[in-house]
Amino acid sequence: MHLAMATTNWTSAMPALPWAMSGMMPWKPDLAAEGRALAPLLNEAGVTAIGAAVAEEADTRLRELISGIYAYWHHPYRRRTRSRPVAWSEGSSRLDDYGRPAKGGDSRGTDAGLPALLVPSLVNRGYILDLMPERSFAGYLAKRGIRPLLLEWGAPGEAEAHFDLTAYIARLERALAHVAERSGRPVALVGYCMGGLLALAVALRRPDLVSGLGLLATPWDFHAEHLWIPPFLAASTPIFESTLQTLGHFPVDALQAGFAMLNPTLVPEKFRRFAALDPDSREARTFVAVEDWLNDGVPLAAGVARDCIMGWYRDNGPKLGQWRVAGQPVVPQALSRPSLVVIPAQDRIVPPASATALADVLPRTIRITPQRGHIGMVVSGATVTEVGRPLTDWLLSPESPPGQ
Secondary structure, three states, rough: OHHHHHHHHHOOOHHHHHHHOOOOOOOOHHHHHHHHHHHHHHHOOOHHHHHHHHHHHHEEEEHHHHHHHHHHHHOOOOOOOOOOOOEEEEEEEEEEOOOOOOOOOOOOOOOOOEEEEOOOOOOOHHHHOOOEOOHHHHHHHHHOOOOEEEOOOOOOOOOOOOHHHHEEEHHHHHHHHHHHHHOOOOEEEEEOOOHHHHHHHHHOOOOOOOEEEEEEEOOOOOOOOOOHHHHHHHHHHHEEEHHHHHHHHOOOOOOHHHHHOOOOOHHHHHHHHOOOOOOOOOHHHHHHHHHHOOOOOOOOEEEHHHHHHHHHOOOOOOOOOOOOEEEEOOOOOHOOOOOEEOOOOOOOOOOOHHHHHHHOOOOOOEOOOOOOEEEOHHHHHOOOHHHHHHHHHHOOOOOOOOOO
16 A cells, blocks of 8 residues: 555656646645746756656655665564553553553553543553553553553454444443542543543543543644645545445444555654664664554444444534434533643644644643644653653643643
């Protein structure tokens, strides 16, 4: 898929040349001035010479991409899992307790401390928040006096085959109630990406169990900066429904293709950069760890796929006030607990405008904007200073701005 998309993208420059040379190319608004200035230079060089240069560059990039993919395949890094105590489980889901030491491992944090329930997306494994010993978001929180409990949703099994979002939110509510009862105090909810929407719904339903709500790269306006998505999904609805009826779920490969379409140039560029890295470097190891996680996704139960892909992405239900949980609208303006919204400035998966739309309507919120991307905000070396430290400061004192 990546090779096909990259080849299509790079070779499409060839038939676009006459448009660019004629000055009739429909440039994006921010590129229009440069595009118009480019036309006379292209004509001066001539279509033959420019065409040959474009073909040579496309060939070079394709070779670099293939080299990067092979280097990834053969890299020796393999994730070493560290078994954590399970604080709660139901069906395919469990809560890993980072307030207790891993079996046979180090002791990071204690049973004491503010309990924080970390809620990841349903489409990816939660261990992105504990990727590597030196890149562990949950581990950092534990060292700062927080007791993180990381929710692993798991792949839908027999019990979840007919789940929709309401069913998963009800499960999250039960996990939250269990932690609050065992801790004897309200719990901080920290949602990442899609998990932030689930955490928001629970915080609205059970504010008595929640001390504060942290939202990391959480979308709200699903049409922000991705104007092609609604018509594309509208046209794809018959195929989408046929897939769900045939398989009973929405497959991982289809989800991966959808995310790749959000930024078709991202995958080729990152593998080309990886090909040039020292395979023994920390940067290379982190790349492989993240890529392994990206390729370790889970399918969506049919009901969840309808709620998310069509209800959120096609219809923009949350932003338009049409998203309902157990028949009740999700109204962020009604949130009574303080919130912290983290909006990564370089996010391509959840555009900043999408997350900002949620921050704009939350009544008691603080926002921070780290100069990171969607994944880099929780795994990069700068995560500690740009996200982890202000988040833990706020969790420990949610009524005060981070760092005060």
